[in-house]
Amino acid sequence: MTESALSDLLDRARGPLGPRVAVDFGVPGGPLRELGEVLSRINGFFAFDAGLQVFRVGPDGLGPELSDWNSGERWKHAYGGLADDYFCFGQDVLGTQYAIHRGATVVSWDPENARATPVGESLEQWARWVFADPDERATALLAKAWQDEHGPLEPAQRLLPRRPFVLGGAVSFDNLLVKDAAEAMVIRGPIARGLHDLPPGATVRLSTGE
Numbered sequence: 001m002t003e004s005a006l007s008d009l010l011d012r013a014r015g016p017l018g019p020r021v022a023v024d025f026g027v028p029g030g031p032l033r034e035l036g037e038v039l040s041r042i043n044g045f046f047a048f049d050a051g052l053q054v055f056r057v058g059p060d061g062l063g064p065e066l067s068d069w070n071s072g073e074r075w076k077h078a079y080g081g082l083a084d085d086y087f088c089f090g091q092d093v094l095g096t097q098y099a100i101h102r103g104a105t106v107v108s109w110d111p112e113n114a115r116a117t118p119v120g121e122s123l124e125q126w127a128r129w130v131f132a133d134p135d136e137r138a139t140a141l142l143a144k145a146w147q148d149e150h151g152p153l154e155p156a157q158r159l160l161p162r163r164p165f166v167l168g169g170a171v172s173f174d175n176l177l178v179k180d181a182a183e184a185m186v187i188r189g190p191i192a193r194g195l196h197d198l199p200p201g202a203t204v205r206l207s208t209g210e
Helices: 004-012 031-041 123-132 140-150 181-195
Strands: 045-047 052-054 086-092 097-101 105-109 116-120 157-161 176-180
Touching: 004 031, 004 045, 004 123, 031 097, 031 123, 086 105, 097 116, 105 123, 116 123, 157 181, 176 181
Parallel strands: none
Antiparallel strands: 045 052, 052 086, 086 097, 097 105, 105 116, 157 176
16 A cells, blocks of 8 residues: 555554455455555555454455345345446445445445445545545544444444435434444435436435335
């Protein structure tokens, strides 16, 4: 690692979350190449009081496993194809995904509407983006405040809003509950399918299927 922001992030990391591995995605460059280098150095980690999580690789360890998380069977099926082009390598405490879009662009991916915000074309640019506003982009302040009051989250747990943020829910303790990270994504999938292509201000009608 030669780029300073990514190195700084790894210096802050709490991990690894799995045994040491050598990871090679079979590409000569780009964010997937960087991700392999990161995981070969630290196989999964937390940073910013567990507000930021990068997934581990391999069958043994703590929290979500990278391949399993992206397999489609864990949670992506609930999004009806909206998540298929995104290789998710981590998440914040609210389940917003850090992902690589079609092997080229690093994005922040909103689980409530399945919309992506481009961050950069490298993990170095992603790390710089995180450091520019860690309270917002790594949920650092929220993660610390929640765990100071309620105790530490388990590696496979994230916070889920009772009322989705896109439907007016507040980022407040009263509106948050602890949930298995994959279960939280499955719950949000139908909401994202309903909202993904709607213009701002559109009327939303959601069905529970009952």
